[in-house]
Amino acid sequence: MDNSIQAEQHTSQRYNAELEGLRSSVLTMGGLVEQQCRQALEALVKGDEELARSVARSDHEVNQMELEISAQCTDILARRQPAARDLRMVVAIIRMVANLERIGDEAAKVGRLARKLADGRDREAYCSEPLHLGEGASSMLRGALDAFARLDVDAAIAIIARDPEIDREFKTLTRLLMTHMMEQPQRVKNMLRVNSCARAFERIGDHAVNLCEEVIYLVEGSDVRHLSIEEIRERHSS
Amino acid sequence: MQLTEADKSLSWTAGENRMDRAGEQDAASAAGAATRRPLDIRDHVEPADYQTIGTPFVSDAKMTARKVNVFYGEKQAITNVSLDIGRNEVIAMIGPSGCGKSTFLRTVNRMNDIIPICRVEGEFALDGEDIYGGDQDTVLLRARVGMVFQKPNPFPKSIYENVAYGPRIHGLAHNKAEMDEIVEDSLRRASLFEEVKDQLDKPGTGLSGGQQQRLCIARAIAVSPEVILMDEPCSALDPIATARIEELIDELRENYTIAIVTHSMQQAARVSQRTAYFHMGKLIEVGDTKQIFTMPKHELTENYITGRFG
Numbered sequence: 001m002d003n004s005i006q007a008e009q010h011t012s013q014r015y016n017a018e019l020e021g022l023r024s025s026v027l028t029m030g031g032l033v034e035q036q037c038r039q040a041l042e043a044l045v046k047g048d049e050e051l052a053r054s055v056a057r058s059d060h061e062v063n064q065m066e067l068e069i070s071a072q073c074t075d076i077l078a079r080r081q082p083a084a085r086d087l088r089m090v091v092a093i094i095r096m097v098a099n100l101e102r103i104g105d106e107a108a109k110v111g112r113l114a115r116k117l118a119d120g121r122d123r124e125a126y127c128s129e130p131l132h133l134g135e136g137a138s139s140m141l142r143g144a145l146d147a148f149a150r151l152d153v154d155a156a157i158a159i160i161a162r163d164p165e166i167d168r169e170f171k172t173l174t175r176l177l178m179t180h181m182m183e184q185p186q187r188v189k190n191m192l193r194v195n196s197c198a199r200a201f202e203r204i205g206d207h208a209v210n211l212c213e214e215v216i217y218l219v220e221g222s223d224v225r226h227l228s229i230e231e232i233r234e235r236h237s238s
Numbered sequence: 239m240q241l242t243e244a245d246k247s248l249s250w251t252a253g254e255n256r257m258d259r260a261g262e263q264d265a266a267s268a269a270g271a272a273t274r275r276p277l278d279i280r281d282h283v284e285p286a287d288y289q290t291i292g293t294p295f296v297s298d299a300k301m302t303a304r305k306v307n308v309f310y311g312e313k314q315a316i317t318n319v320s321l322d323i324g325r326n327e328v329i330a331m332i333g334p335s336g337c338g339k340s341t342f343l344r345t346v347n348r349m350n351d352i353i354p355i356c357r358v359e360g361e362f363a364l365d366g367e368d369i370y371g372g373d374q375d376t377v378l379l380r381a382r383v384g385m386v387f388q389k390p391n392p393f394p395k396s397i398y399e400n401v402a403y404g405p406r407i408h409g410l411a412h413n414k415a416e417m418d419e420i421v422e423d424s425l426r427r428a429s430l431f432e433e434v435k436d437q438l439d440k441p442g443t444g445l446s447g448g449q450q451q452r453l454c455i456a457r458a459i460a461v462s463p464e465v466i467l468m469d470e471p472c473s474a475l476d477p478i479a480t481a482r483i484e485e486l487i488d489e490l491r492e493n494y495t496i497a498i499v500t501h502s503m504q505q506a507a508r509v510s511q512r513t514a515y516f517h518m519g520k521l522i523e524v525g526d527t528k529q530i531f532t533m534p535k536h537e538l539t540e541n542y543i544t545g546r547f548g
Binding site for chain 2: 011086
């Protein structure tokens with residue numbers, strides 16, 4: 001089946017516009033959240049207190065978008081009674097915005113922690129530890145949003161397959177931070193903050209996986225939540 | 239630090255970039271449409287041996303239709319349709335006007351016999367028995383396969399007589415007491431008895447539209463049919479009467495097999511277990527109602543149920 005959601009137009013132009021508007025809103029919200037994640041990482045790594053403060057406060061806009069998009073979805077369900085792929089799109093978007101909002105929360109959390117870490121002495125020694133992990137999570141998020149924009153199931157599966165890598169990275173980082181803590185007990189508090197940041201990025205990776213699962217549901221109608229990557233691949237190829 | 243200025247500006251506008259790209263893709267597919275337009279509702283599905291997608295056949299079929307062709311004079315209304323109606327199931331037939339769904343429904347109890355220019359080919363069986371056989375009595379067939387029409391059409395007689403008429407001509411009651419019982423039982427099963435029990439001698443035509451339609455259903459079930467065919471039974475009714483009829487359909491399913499033709503896709507989704515989608519005289523797709531309305535397999539089905547009418 002054609003992957004483009006707008007391959008064929010609804011007889012009701014208004015309905016078309018509503019669905020297209022919904023899709024653009026999700027992409028805008030996704031872009032906003034993605035930017036938040038990157039800024040949170042930058043604030044943490046560079047010790048940019050100003051940026052950290054602005055990220056910590058920026059989830060207001062994302063929360064607002066969550067409310068708006070949810071209201072649009074309710075409106076379409078009530079007035080259009082969507083079916084088939086339209087229905088799957090609305091249902092997937094309802095679940096996606098919840099995930100995007102959670103990602104925004106995680107990014108804001110990193111922002112708050114980065115602010116506290118910004119004036120720590122020899123912060124360079126440990127604050128850049130989550131850089132690779134954070135970049136990995138951000139790129140998974142970006143990949144998930146691209147997969148949604150293009151309705152690309154193969155891309156979505158490829159993103160899901162990257163999650164174990166992020167999880168491993170987080171575990172390694174935790175071990176590393178524990179070593180630092182043992183060496184420098186006076187820094188334990190800050191190390192724990194860095195570890196919370198790392199945990200936040202690991203969670204962002206999980207939410208990106210959830211977004212990809214919704215893309216698969218939207219395109220193929222198959223609910224792949226709670227399946228392993230092998231099971232997802234198998235179902236996709238069959 | 240590895241986040242460059244370029245990265246940042248990219249992430250700022252990432253959302254819009256994506257939309258632009260998606261927009262180009264749409265534009266590209268629209269341009270491609272000039273040469274390869276997606277199927278739409280006006281398209282003729284060509285080959286006469288078109289194979290229905292999905293599951294037209296069931297293991298426990300009450301009625302079977304095979305290779306059905308119907309002609310009105312020169313015009314072919316149905317082409318090579320094969321479909322089972324499962325026992326104690328509600329099957330909904332949907333599709334645009336003129337797609338052949340009502341014609342198909344009417345072939346199932348030989349209502350088309352009364353149209354002189356109509357010619358029906360194919361095999362039809364009720365419990366394995368040929369219903370177009372030379373020795374088949376159509377009056378008896380229609381007692382076994384009853385029908386409810388779009389507009390409520392009670393006889394211009396009393397409520398009691400409307401229901402009693404069928405059992406009387408088929409000799410189902412031996413005395414007044416038995417007939418009273420059949421009438422009351424049928425009216426109860428059609429959820430109408432409580433509303434009309436004190437006015438059984440009043441004309442059926444004096445009831446409200448919804449009540450008249452339930453009276454017609456009571457009349458249909460009074461002769462103990464095995465199958466009930468419904469041709470848009472709710473299209474002349476208000477939402478309350480519609481809800482009552484739909485509730486009734488669900489209850490009747492325990493004892494009867496029901497085939498319903500409807501223009502309301504929501505109604506098909508609500509009342510049926512299987513849905514058949516007709517298009518230009520062909521049976522395009524049959525499947526579980528849940529599957530048809532969430533994940534149809536054929537593009538024509540998808541376009542129709544999502545409101546993409548070309």
